[in-house]
Amino acid sequence: MQTTTTALLEMQSIGKRFGAVQALDGFAMDVEPGEFVTVVGPSGCGKSTLFNIVAGLEEPDEGGILRFKGRGCHAKELLGRVSFMPQRDLLLPWRNVVDNAILAREIEGANRAAMRAEARAMLPEFGLAGFEKQYPHQLSGGMRQRVALMRTFLFERELMLLDEPFGALDALTRSMMQRWLLDIWQRHRRTILFITHDVDEAIFLGDRVLVMTARPGRVKLMRKVELPRPRKAELVTSPEFTAIKREVLDAIEEEAMKSFVAETAA
C-alpha cells in the first residue's frame, strides 16, 4: 500500500459489530488537514461509533484500514492524539471554568500555572471573560458548552472531533455559536470532524457534508460545500444553500425511510 496521500485521517472499509448489531460496515473517508467535515445521518446510523473509533475509544473490527498522518495505526494509538468533545459538556463540577478548560492539558503533564494563564487569555474569545472563577453549576447551558469547547481547543491536536456540541442549545444560541465556532476555527486552523442532526448546521459549517446510511453505517453521500467563507447568517436562505440542502435532505430521507421500514417490519 502506498501512502503518498496528504490526508490527515484516512479510513477504508472500516467495520464494527456489537453482538448482533452491525454499526459500521465498509465505511471509508479521508479528511484533509485544515478541513471542516460535517457528518449527518439518521439516528442510530453509527455516527457515535465512528467518533469513538477516531477518538481511540473503540477498536474497529479486523480488516479495515485506519491511517493517521499517513501512518497506519490501531485506534487505541489515537488516544491523546485527537481532541474529542462529546455531546454533553461533561465538565467536572468541582473545578472552576479555568481548571475545567485545562483538564486535558493537565493530564498531559503541562505546567498548571502556565496553562491557567493561557486559558485566562483565551476566556474573552470564548465569551467567558469574568467567569474564570465560576463553577459549572453557576453557568448557563451555552456557557458550559463554550467551556467544553475551550477545553477541546486548548488540547492542541490537529484533529478535533465535535459530537453534536450544540445539540442541547436553543435555536438562537445555536446559530450564534455556529458563527462563533467558524470564527474561532478560521483563526486557529484546526481540522474538524463535526457530528450533527441539523442539516442547516452541517451545510453552514462544513467544507464537506458526509451523509451516512442507515445501519450499518456507510457513506451515502459526500457533498462538497462550495459556499464562500466567511459565512454570514443570511447565507442559509440563498439559492446555492437551498440547492445543497435539497440534495442532502433527499439522501437523508431515503435512509431514514429505510430504517423506518426496517423497524416497523421487525
Next chain:
Amino acid sequence: MKASLRLAGGLLLAGLIWEGAVVVFGIRQSTLPRLTEVLAAIAATPGAYWSGFLRTAIETLIGFAAGTVVGVANGLIFFRAPILRDMLLPIFVVSQTIPVIAFGALVVMWFGNTLMAKAVIAFYLTFFPVTVNTLLGLHSVDPRQVALLRSFGATGRQILFRLQLPMALPQIFVALRLGASLSLVGAIVGEWFGDTTGIGVLLLQAMYNENVIAVWAAILCAAVLGTGFYALVALAERRIVFWGAEQ
C-alpha cells in the same frame, strides 16, 4: 445566622415544653425529671461530666477516623481489584450481621480496658458503610466521563484521582454522616464492657444507682456529642462537596 437563631429558639421552646409539661401534668421525678434538675445535676459535678464527655469524644473520633481511612481504602482496592471484592466483601457483610455486642467481650480481652478497645468497636461500626459507599460512588461515575478522560490519554491512576474519587465524594459523605452516629454508639457500648470514665460509664452508674436525673444528664451529654459531631461532618461535607449531587 438567621437559621441558627431560629434553631436556638426551637431548642429553647423544646426545653420550655419539657420543663412545663413536668410541672403542669405533675409527672413524677422517677419518670421524667425537670430539665432544670438535670442541668443542675451536671452543674453540680461538671468535672465528672466533662471528663466523661472528652473521653467518649476521643474514642469516637479515633474509631471514626480509622473507619474512614480503612473504608475508603477498601473501597478503592475493591474497585480496582474485583477479584478481591468478590472474595472479601461477602465476609465483611457477614461480619456486620453479627451484633457488635457479641464482639465486645473479645475486644476487651484483646485490648484490655483501654481507650483503644472502645475505638476498635467504633471503627468496626464505621468502616463497613464507608467501604460500601465508596465502592458505590466509584461505580456510579458516568462512563462517558471516563471515556472523555481516556481520549485525553489519561492513565488509570489519573482517571481515579482526577475523576472517580472526587465523583464518589457525595456518596462517601452519606456514609460518613451515618458513621458519625454509629461510631458514638460503638464507643458507648464499648465502655459498658468496663471502664472508669466516659458517657457510657456515667449511664451505667446512674442506672445501677437508679438515679433518673443522672441518667438524663448522661443522655444529654451523649446528645450534645452526637449532634455536635454530626454537625461537624455535615459542615465538612458542605465545604468539600460544595457542588452538591448535581449530574
